[in-house]
Amino acid sequence: MDVIAFYVFAAIAVVASLLVIGQRNPMHSVMLLIVSFGALSGLYVLLDAPFTAVTQIIVYAGAIMVLFLFVVMLLNAHTEDEVVPPTLGPHGMKVAVVLSLALAAEAIWAFSRISPTVFSNDPGLTGSISSVARIGAGIFTTHAFAFEVTSVLILVAMVGAVVIARKEA
Amino acid sequence: MLSLNHFLVLSGILFSIGTAGVFLRRNLITILLSIEIMLNAVNLTFVAVGRYLGTVDGQIITFFVMTVAAAEAAVGLALVISLFRHRETLSPDAFTTLRW
Numbered sequence: 001m002d003v004i005a006f007y008v009f010a011a012i013a014v015v016a017s018l019l020v021i022g023q024r025n026p027m028h029s030v031m032l033l034i035v036s037f038g039a040l041s042g043l044y045v046l047l048d049a050p051f052t053a054v055t056q057i058i059v060y061a062g063a064i065m066v067l068f069l070f071v072v073m074l075l076n077a078h079t080e081d082e083v084v085p086p087t088l089g090p091h092g093m094k095v096a097v098v099l100s101l102a103l104a105a106e107a108i109w110a111f112s113r114i115s116p117t118v119f120s121n122d123p124g125l126t127g128s129i130s131s132v133a134r135i136g137a138g139i140f141t142t143h144a145f146a147f148e149v150t151s152v153l154i155l156v157a158m159v160g161a162v163v164i165a166r167k168e169a
Numbered sequence: 170m171l172s173l174n175h176f177l178v179l180s181g182i183l184f185s186i187g188t189a190g191v192f193l194r195r196n197l198i199t200i201l202l203s204i205e206i207m208l209n210a211v212n213l214t215f216v217a218v219g220r221y222l223g224t225v226d227g228q229i230i231t232f233f234v235m236t237v238a239a240a241e242a243a244v245g246l247a248l249v250i251s252l253f254r255h256r257e258t259l260s261p262d263a264f265t266t267l268r269w
Contacts, residue, residue, distance in 0.1 A: 107181025
């Protein structure tokens with residue numbers, strides 16, 4: 001059952017991601033990326049991380065993708081420039097495809113060879129890692145400094161975005 | 170039975186798709202979307218490894234990655250808007266000089 005759900009969600013995520021980079025219309029790309037994020041959130045549920053799954057939907061699909069949608073609509077740029085860029089050379093696209101496929105083959109080879117001895121598969125562990133209380137305790141004790149730095153980062157990003165996107169007076 | 174390798178291989182495939190998007194697309198918005206695909210592939214790795222190690226640290230790091238992704242998207246999209254105002258195009262090949 002778990003295995004079937006994994007392959008269904010994995011297939012949705014991979015196909016949607018491929019379509020994201022295969023689209024000419026950025027609007028469709030954003031919509032397909034939301035589909036991909038939904039599938040990833042299903043995978044998080046399979047990994048006993050329901051809180052992360054919900055956060056994925058609310059923060060990624062809900063907030064970040066809406067930001068992208070706003071910009072796509074604001075710029076009103078519905079198609080990509082058709083001209084082949086001169087900087088890429090005649091075989092540039094082919095080289096890029098070959099390099100990406102090489103990276104994929106390398107990652108698949110390396111990741112499928114990791115020995116599972118270090119990692120337990122004990123179902124007794126999973127009850128505790130899906131607990132929101134433990135996640136909260138971890139964030140506010142062990143990772144408290146990183147959490148505070150995150151708030152500064154958000155502030156800097158907000159001010160920076162406003163300054164960069166401001167119309168020149 | 171699902172093993173860690175299932176999730177790691179899927180994450181590798183998604184990361185490669187994101188890399189291919191950055192290489193192949195000639196649209197700044199799609200390039201930013203490809204970066205989001207890569208960040209999500211890394212998130213999947215964190216959650217999967219955390220699950221199989223039996224700690225919540227993987228999920229906590231995922232929240233930090235999401236925060237950084239939000240900050241990156243905000244600043245990146247502000248840059249895109251600013252560049253589009255100047256050149257009326259989204260092709261990265263229009264921005265090859267450091268001159269404004």
